[in-house]
Amino acid sequence: MNSSGSSERLLVNLCGLVSLLSGIVFSMVGALAPMFSRDLHIPTQSIGTIMGSYMLASATSGFLGTLYLDRFDRRKALGVGLVGVVAGLALTALAPNLPLLIAARIVSGIFAGPSNAVSIAIVVDNVPAERRGAALGTVAAFGAVAQIIGIPAGLFIAQAFGSWRDPFFAAAIFAAVLAVLVVVNLPAQRGHLLGGASFTIKNRLALMGRFFTRSDSLIAFVLQITGIVPLVAITTIMSVFLVNNLGYPQGALIMLYIVGGFANMGVARMMGKGIDRFGAGSMSVIASIMLSLAIGISYLGFGWGTVLRLEDVIRGALPSDIGLWAKIHGFLYPELLPVMLVFALFFITSAGRLVVGQTITMRIPRPEERAGFQSLSSAIQSFTMAMSALAIPKLLGSTPDGRLTGTDAFSWGVILVAWVFPPLVYLLDTLLTRRDRAAIPAIAVPAE
Numbered sequence: 001m002n003s004s005g006s007s008e009r010l011l012v013n014l015c016g017l018v019s020l021l022s023g024i025v026f027s028m029v030g031a032l033a034p035m036f037s038r039d040l041h042i043p044t045q046s047i048g049t050i051m052g053s054y055m056l057a058s059a060t061s062g063f064l065g066t067l068y069l070d071r072f073d074r075r076k077a078l079g080v081g082l083v084g085v086v087a088g089l090a091l092t093a094l095a096p097n098l099p100l101l102i103a104a105r106i107v108s109g110i111f112a113g114p115s116n117a118v119s120i121a122i123v124v125d126n127v128p129a130e131r132r133g134a135a136l137g138t139v140a141a142f143g144a145v146a147q148i149i150g151i152p153a154g155l156f157i158a159q160a161f162g163s164w165r166d167p168f169f170a171a172a173i174f175a176a177v178l179a180v181l182v183v184v185n186l187p188a189q190r191g192h193l194l195g196g197a198s199f200t201i202k203n204r205l206a207l208m209g210r211f212f213t214r215s216d217s218l219i220a221f222v223l224q225i226t227g228i229v230p231l232v233a234i235t236t237i238m239s240v241f242l243v244n245n246l247g248y249p250q251g252a253l254i255m256l257y258i259v260g261g262f263a264n265m266g267v268a269r270m271m272g273k274g275i276d277r278f279g280a281g282s283m284s285v286i287a288s289i290m291l292s293l294a295i296g297i298s299y300l301g302f303g304w305g306t307v308l309r310l311e312d313v314i315r316g317a318l319p320s321d322i323g324l325w326a327k328i329h330g331f332l333y334p335e336l337l338p339v340m341l342v343f344a345l346f347f348i349t350s351a352g353r354l355v356v357g358q359t360i361t362m363r364i365p366r367p368e369e370r371a372g373f374q375s376l377s378s379a380i381q382s383f384t385m386a387m388s389a390l391a392i393p394k395l396l397g398s399t400p401d402g403r404l405t406g407t408d409a410f411s412w413g414v415i416l417v418a419w420v421f422p423p424l425v426y427l428l429d430t431l432l433t434r435r436d437r438a439a440i441p442a443i444a445v446p447a448e
């Protein structure tokens with residue numbers, strides 16, 4: 001199916017919902033960490049172990065997906081993956097202790113990674129190159145909806161029902177409904193099977209070997225690693241750092257994710273269109289500047305005094321009477337808007353760097369290689385995310401009251417990694433542009 005209009009929008013929106021689900025599955029643990037760490041008596045820095053186990057499972061299934069995903073109708077493969085995500089979420093909600101919680105997250109990771117890879121391949125298969133950046137930006141914007149609706153809704157459900165388990169049950173129901181929508185509404189996705197390519201294990205292993213020996217692929221993989229490390233490092237500890245280190249109210253996390261999610265959703269589409277117009281390199285520099293600014297203010301404290309003074313100004317301007325305003329204030333926390341805007345930069349940059357990476361790296365594979373390449377790329381990203389998350393307990397400590405220690409050196413390291421990303425984007429863009437120009441047959445000049 002290669003069409004524009006309503007059918008293309010439906011396809012992009014369904015794949016966007018998969019991205020939304022992926023954002024919920026990944027981020028909900030971090031958002032609910034303060035609650036289940038108290039309930040299950042888990043040390044605060046162990047959140048890295050829980051999230052790392054999920055990403056390690058996603059990486060393993062992603063490597064295997066490179067061998068088999070391209071041999072199936074992508075619609076069927078996506079449906080099976082979503083059913084597996086449902087099982088993983090339900091098991092997470094039922095976990096009574098840390099070992100079984102980790103096991104449940106492993107099940108979720110096994111199916112979530114390939115599901116996201118297949119959905120991205122579907123978008124690339126069906127959307128022309130001139131609209132692909134905007135389409136991938138739309139998919140990333142759905143990931144932002146996970147912060148606007150999914151994660152705040154999860155926090156609201158947890159607070160309303162008094163348990164961190166209920167949001168995972170709700171997410172499992174959403175995943176089940178999405179699986180039905182995908183199977184019913186997406187047409188068969190078999191175009192990549194019509195080129196006569198071989199999908200035997202031997203040939204797919206050879207393909208994987210070629211990806212690991214080609215300069216463009218290797219640069220793409222390193223690019224994705226440098227793009228994902230800052231995202232994992234910062235967002236994994238965000239809610240714990242805010243609540244335990246900065247004294248941010250637990251109830252205000254809902255509004256934080258809403259503000260950040262809206263900012264993310266708007267910027268994701270702008271970033272996709274910016275890539276189509278100005279190029280991936282320029283957008284990567286802009287995203288890295290914003291990320292460095294956010295880390296400098298929030299985690300390193302540069303200018304934090306100004307943020308607190310703005311809080312005091314807003315607090316002083318608010319009405320002091322009780323009644324309806326007190327109820328509204330208990331949800332909105334308007335005096336915390338300066339903090340929310342600072343942390344919103346993390347959501348914006350995560351979307352921007354994701355769209356840049358996906359847009360430029362998906363220029364590398366041929367149609368019959370796309371799901372496998374994306375699965376391999378996702379596996380490398382997931383493995384990187386797993387190692388980053390698992391390293392957090394080694395790089396950070398915690399005080400008896402749950403405050404994280406060692407965050408200054410940690411933050412400087414994240415900034416350093418973040419700035420490796422833009423030069424790699426420019427380098428890969430140059431290599432792919434040369435390849436594409438060399439592939440255009442020369443125009444024959446008639447003899448005089």
